[in-house]
Amino acid sequence: MSASPGPSRAQVLALYKQFIKNANGFNNYNYREYFLRKARTTFRKNRALEDPATISAAWDTALKDLGVLKRQSVISQMYTFDKQVVEPLDPKHHSRG
Amino acid sequence: MLRSFGRSVFSRQRLVGAVARRGYATAKVAFDVPLETHTDLQKANEDLAQARSNSAEVIESGSTALKHAYQENTGFGTRPIYLDMQATTPTDPRVLDTMLKFYTGLYGNPHSNTHSYGWETNKEVETARKHIADVINADVKEIVFTSGATESNNMALKGVSRFYKKTKNHIITTRTEHKCVLEAARAMKNEGYDVTFLNVDEYGLVDLKELEAAIKPTTCLVSVMAVNNEIGVMQPIKEIGAICRKNKVFFHTDAAQAYGKIPLDVNDMNIDLLSISSHKIYGPKGMGALFVRRRPRVRLDPIISGGGQERGLRSGTLAPSLVAGFGEAARLVKQEYETDIDHVKRLSEKLTKGLLAIEHTSLNGSPDHRYPGCVNVSFAYVEGESLLMALRDIALSSGSACTSASLEPSYVLHALGKDDAMAHSSIRFGIGRFTTDEEIDYVIKAITERVEFLRELSPLWEMVKEGIDLNSIEWSGH
CATH class of the missing domain: 3.40.640.10 (Type I PLP-dependent aspartate aminotransferase-like (Major domain))
Known part of the structure; x- marks a missing residue:
């Protein structure tokens, strides 16, 4: 059992925002879409968590995953490739969030 | 004394090299190297298309028609959709x-x-x-x-x-x-x-x-x-x-x-x-x-x-x-087992349904005992290699990567009792963790359009539409 009271609602939301921001940073279309999907499903699934020990474990994993995501999205921006055929060249026309 | 001497030599060299440029500004620009390196795949794509159209004299007559079969999607990128997950997968x-x-x-x-x-x-x-x-x-x-x-x-x-x-x-x-x-x-x-x-x-x-x-x-x-x-x-x-x-x-x-x-x-x-x-x-x-x-x-x-x-x-x-x-x-x-398998299964069902909606297509292999991430479909009256040429925007294979260099029909499909024509007209679609819904929709649309286009060129297809049983024809000259 951890002594910490667990993350607050605002903290979780801020973390989620970080995930979305960094996933959006991927230059590669497939990785970007995957990590956006993964962030959404994981946070939705973990919303139902009740047990404080499980919550703090999920929080720790999420922080570690965010570190990976941050590093990899930067690397993805350093080694870029052409855009995919389903990807609009003008990002302003990219209607989905 | 020494210092002024050095500087005078330096400035003289500068003047010879680049006229009317200020020393320090140039130095700053020179070190401002961009971090990113861009790999242009369009070049490789063009080379492949070139090699394909040069190598096979068999399709000489069809090659101009095939150019029409391929349409560029303006306003979008050029990198093909990757659907060859059985050959290899992208590194996570x-x-x-x-x-x-x-x-x-x-x-x-x-x-x-x-x-x-x-x-x-x-x-x-x-x-x-x-x-x-x-x-x-x-x-x-x-x-x-x-x-x-x-x-x-x-x-x-x-x-x-x-x-x-x-x-x-x-x-x-x-x-x-x-x-x-x-x-x-x-x-x-x-x-x-x-x-x-x-x-x-x-x-x-x-x-x-x-x-x-x-x-x-x-x-x-x-x-x-x-x-x-x-x-x-x-x-x-x-x-x-x-x-x-x-x-x-x-x-x-x-x-x-x-x-x-x-x-x-x-x-x-x-x-x-x-x-x-x-x-x-x-x-x-x-x-x-x-x-x-x-x-x-x-x-x-x-x-x-x-x-x-x-x-x-x-x-x-x-x-x-x-x-x-x-x-x-x-x-x-x-x-990720649960989420991956659900994702792959969902996309696979969508793709299979979309492709089998085209007439005269069939799924190869058992429909029940299968891994959903591999979909192998035969498009009758279309040559698989021609279809792949018309699909430069989708990375697919007609079979195993090891044998894709040769134009031999797949021995696996032969072992299933498929004839040469069916084996030649088959294409394998691989779905994985990183495949998206958007890509599958694009693929279904592209394949439907181009199969139709290629069939319109085929005299066999004309006969099939008129209701002639192709097996009843006695071909002469062979």
């Missing part, structure tokens, strides 16, 4: 993240046990081994690292039969195996072993009764692949394992396409040897493993002799970066 960024530290600092030899450089890499190697063993419910000591599934398959087939050659000399395998198993079996035939190639039914499945009947007292090994690389058919591994155990024959399965994608349990399924490939599960290329059972013990002659690493079965220094990447890929494949 999380895998790369674990691998990078081995190139920036953790460079110790995992087999050096006299210093901390060796210990730290060895620890990482053993963690990876644990992750890999966990996926198939094996023990850590039963995993032997190799360079890939081809080496694992060769090691299993050649190693086991050579070790038991004094008493046993018979190997059983199937006709739809991957080339490396078939070639290894053929090599053993040249060494004097007796090899039985089992036939498969029209769905690509082996007949268990036929398998049991083929087992002789001299049989030492049965090798049947878990998931076929071309048609995605899943063999009844558990039943085969039970038959082999009952008859005291070693059972090897090539699980390159199955590991982490379908449930595998080496103890429950009585598997004695199992080949794994790292780059089929979003790991690095050039890495694989062979599961070798310890109880009851499976013994094999090593192919590579050397320092005795990996229980003496595969000598040579391990590549800790690749091993760790492979381990992370295995951990992820286990962690």
